[in-house]
Amino acid sequence: MAVKSPLYAVPKMETKGPELKPMNDTIFETNSLNLWYGETQALKNVDLPIPEKSISAIIGPSGCGKSTFLKTLNRMVELIPSVQTTGEIKYKDTNILSKDYSAEALRTEVGMVFQKPNPFPKSIYDNIAYGPRIHGIKKKSILDEIVEKSLRDAYIWDEVKDRLKENAFGLSGGQQQRLCIARCLAIEPEVILMDEPTSALDPISTTKVEELVQTLKEDYSIVIVTHNMQQAARISDQTAFFLNGEVVEFGQTEKLFTKPSDQRTEDYINGRFG
């Protein structure tokens, strides 16, 4: 009889062993967060503390609400008409769902990287400088510095430094996505939300983006939605498993993938559904 083992290898587990490091202080905390698209409820009583300066992964089958949850963290869901929310999301102890909290201010501190690379139809330089510019930074010398620093931090500087004036559409898909990450870094956010950032990329580009994400956690709090469980296991410190709009389980990634406490989590990571 074969011993039942997780379908997905968790390389970290072997090196670090069963000893789990404690979570950092929380930067985001949701309390009884509910969300409806018209009549259908997409998030049900979500209570989730998200620690800072680390990578939190959100996994779950399609339509489980993981992307919706991510987009409530920087209030991008508001762009969809007929969305209603109840409950609260505390960012640094302030409820960002309250009316007086400006979505624009929130989004300068909580950046986002999207599923498909979405550069603007502008030059590479202007893509990076866009964020600082709309926030009132106009001086060329400062912008030059920000552009170079952001591109360096996103490990794409060497590839594009000679063609900063060229249209960003000329870059490959993987380069475009790293450009989008650099664009996000340019406004120095506290948190970076990533919505399946590698789902449109080839394996080599995916590896590069994953390595980049790993280095970014030194300075940023990262929340990444993925339906690639290997990716969650590879790069995240803690993982939340969403199902039908609810958080089934949240905990250290190693523990969640090796000793899940909920039967549904075990079924999911063993590939029984989703």
Next chain:
Amino acid sequence: MKYIDHSQVKKKINSRLRLNSFLKYIFLGATLFGLVVLVILLARVISQGLSWIDWNFLTGHLSMDPEKAGIMGAVLGTFWLMLVVIFFTLILGMGAAIYLELYAKKNRFHSFIQTNIANLAGVPSIVYGILGLTVFVRFMDLGSNILAGGLTLSLLVLPIVIVSSQEALRSVPQAMGEASYGLGASKWQTIQNIILPAALPSILTGSILALSRAIGETAPLVVLGIPALLIPFPGGIMDRFTALPMQIYYWTLDASLVAEYANLAAASIIILLLMLFVLNSAAILIRNKFQHRF
């Protein structure tokens, strides 16, 4: 027993195929019919009018004497009209399209405005002429000047500009707007810096096509009372004017009195068609240059 006799079918199939290929050519002929007429029309106009186009005709003042008559005043009038029309339709059309596509809630008022725009696009141009006569010429007391004509033509093509601008805005991928919002940009910053620049080539293409529709319009101008024979050149939007289509109209009507007027009309048509050709080429160039960018 068999219901289908395959040998019968085979015999019939040849005649069916013959009918098919025969009618194919009839259909092709129908498609080409319009083009043949177009060629005849152009050949006719060019053969009749080309020899009348000379420097004096292009730069001269209007005159009763066909040998002396020049078209400059009408060309200038048409240019002035274009300026007024492009100014008002671009601002109003783009603004209304931005509101309808990006700001308006998709409620009943929104669908009412959309239906209304569709209805306006179907109103005959002469009705716009009556509107312009009543509101601009008489009520606002502008008289038959360039501003009154331009405003009338602007209202006439506004629905076209709005609809094509809306399509242009709709074709900008949502992901681009999201990227901008994600960086903390406000709605107007996103529209101004990302969505509008991306949609602008298509908006311009649509507006130029609408403009070319406007400068060919005659009926509203006739109703506005644009004069037949106007000697001075217009110098500003408050001046009285005549336009190319008006000149063509009067020369065609009076051809039964002075036969040469028909030739002058043909020569003016060549100039008008050339202007339309330039406008349409510009629109196509813009479209091709910026197509498939995202």
Next chain:
Amino acid sequence: MTTKSEPITKNLSTKELIQTNKSKKSLKKLFEKIIPAILFLFAVVTVLTTLAILYTLITEAVHFFQRVSFTEFFTSTNLKPLSQNPSFGILPLLSGTLLSTVIAMIVAGPIGLMAAIYLSEYASDRIRKWLKPMLEVLAGIPTIVYGFFAFTFVTPLLRSIWPEIEATNILSPGIVMGIMIIPMVASLSEDAMTSVPKSMREGAYALGATRLETAMKVVIPAAISGIVASFVLAISRAIGETMIVTIASGSTKNFSLDITESMQTMTAYIVEVSSGDAAAGTTIYYSIYAVALTLFAMTFLMNLLARKIARRFREEY
């Protein structure tokens, strides 16, 4: 790798720069509120246009109907606005409009539909890519040019074949108007036909039907409401067309159905009266509003009908 805490300028990080800029943003906030309001007003201009059209047409037509009775206007076959004893019956204009529209549709209907069949069922993509824009050139020619063509070319041509035709007649502008409308019928019908699902055609081909049989028995029946909508729109366009009939059909106000005669349409009447210096306040001046209101109502109803039919078609697919 540099870390983000490293200052980007001498003593401020990007974040601090953004924060300092944020405090100056109250003006921008006002801007964000005002702009949608202004753009809303632009959109409202279209509603105002409709209201202005209705208001001017109706108020001035009311003046007209205070002087001329409804029954006279809609039932009298006499239109003599300038005579000593004037009469204002719209029927002569309606007969002219009807006749020119029917002639135009006899030309544009079959030819436009056949062109649509060719473009959607027979032509290769490459040929279609060439032919369609060429046909659209036809639709882009100003109507005044068609008027000139009808008057100076088509009429003399018709008279050389059929000498009874008058120098101004309703036949010639009707034909030319039909040619002008061909692209409209062809293009809208073709849109309707190409939106018929491919699987339907394949079903017919797989049974051994020829292209012709597929077009006639499968595609056209499936697209019929879209095709009818294109015809209705074309009729509405023909009713509202002005310059061709004004130039080539003259101004005889006869209630007749003789296509060789000069006849006036509603649109041509409006042109004649408004360019003839009719003094404001006279019955003849007000009459153009009554005629224009009738014209507006007719085209409006046709457009409404076309949209209704087209919407039903869209619901089917």
